[in-house]
Amino acid sequence: MLGEILNTYYLQIGSFILINIMLAISVYVPLSSGQLSLGSAGFMGVGAYTSALLTIHFDLPIFVGVIAGALAASILGVIVGIPSLRLSGVYLAIATLGLGEVIRVIFVNWDSLTKGSVGLTGIPQLGREILEFSRGLGFEPAMIGIRNNQFVFLSIFLVLLILVIAILWFVIRQQNSRVGRALQSINMDDRAAESMGINITHYKVVAFTQGAFFAGLAGALFAHVIGYISPADFSYHRAVEVLIFTVFGGSEVIIGSVFGAFFLTLMPEVLRFVSEFRYIIYGILLVVLMAVRPQGILDANLLKKFKFKRSKGGVR
């Protein structure tokens, strides 16, 4: 019964949407403190390669590799963030743009480790490991009436879903905390924030590093979901794509990133012709959005109306 409902193709698109939501949040968090990061693709690459190499060469379990990948990305975030965040947001944008390109150049050139532009193959797959693990516990997918590959895709989807919910919970909780209010005030006016006694460089680095962590996490998971990565997966285009998720969906509210990633990942799947001209459309979209609706599709006002209509508060 369950076996007939589950379509592996839909589950896979669902998994991509969830990974993209993570990436969009990785741009949203620094942006909510007024910092534009163009390095999400680079951080994603660092996470992906770290985790892939650790699991391939040292036979580590995937979750250790994923955590190591995310940590590696956030350490890099601190190293790049501290010099550039002392200055205006423009410097960060340039430094992260440069960072992304350099990371790609290193992946292409460090042949002995990264196999150059060919990329890494045979990365342990998340779904298979979960399948083997649950078999070890004496569980067979057939027991709930689904095939092995359905179980693989379903388990990936569920793991990602739990992670995304955890991240969303963390970010929303943070927004209502001391840190979140500090970030908000920096976004509105960093000088006023500084004069109120907020250490703005500290909080900017915190926000930026969180972004790097989420991007690294998403990258590592991406590697273990796909099983194959190459430097081309982490190019500047990917960084711009992630930026568009957030800017299109709404960069002032967290639900905007979720909506943007969801909508713009699903779009090329539903409308095939969109996929071919995707980046051209993205480019036009960015220009039009900035001129007409710089805060993105969803903003606080729209959500308030929504809430009013439904009379019960759902999204925030």
Added chain:
Amino acid sequence: MLLEQIINGITLGSIYAIIALGFTLVFGVLGIINMAHGEIFMVGAFVGVTTTGVLGWPLWLAFIAAIVVTSILGYLLERFTLRPLRGKKGVSHLAPLISTIGVSILLENLSHHIFGAGNKPFNTSFSEISINIGSITVYLVQIVIFVISILLMIGLTVWLSKTKAGKALRATADNLETASILGVDTKKIIILTVVVASAIGGIAGILVGMAFNSVSPQMGLSMGLKGLAIIILGGMGNVKGAMVGGLILGLSETMLVAYGDSGYRDAIAFIMIIVILLLRPQGIFGSKVSQERR
């Protein structure tokens, strides 16, 4: 050998300097990083390829064509992406940055669709001619590039310091409101700045095509990044800084290729950004004001 490398480095550096000039002019006047400048430059290079390669026009005509096309692009960029954001309330300072990123990705993928992904050769009638001085070989192309970039830099400096339009531009860069009170038509000056910067980018595009003998839609990004690194090195909005910074980057890249690992050539620009941000964030020639937090 070393002398040859230095000549190569200076040629490359003078091209980088010209690209950086385009960034620095726009930043100086508008306080905006024009992320689309690299792609405008790339369009200039493709105009050069099409006119000299496909249509068989002479080089000087190719230059004029590139200047015309990129000037129009510059005007459109100002009209449709920068002007709507200016003076609007509630627009964050990141909006023009994001908007020009949109233009850059649009231009790159348009030329990808039109010209294809691969490298296009850029042949000039004199690309093989070289002069031997002692043991050193100097290509005529290198001399042409060097002379054109020097002329361009001198021309720009004179234009900025002596002419009325140049003075108005500098006044606007200094303080837009004061300049407009004193009777400068700042709207016109802003258009002029973006158009001139784009035209310079177009010239740089042809020079790069001549120097590397190949043009591709992806070159805008890597060259644009180098231009950005140079203006951070030389000081944002500083014309002299852009020239010196360009030469430094050109020379260090050539030295790395000659005596080190050529694969990491593109990494130098980034390392330079980080080092300069740590040591002297206002850049070599920058004043203290420009490092102010925006």
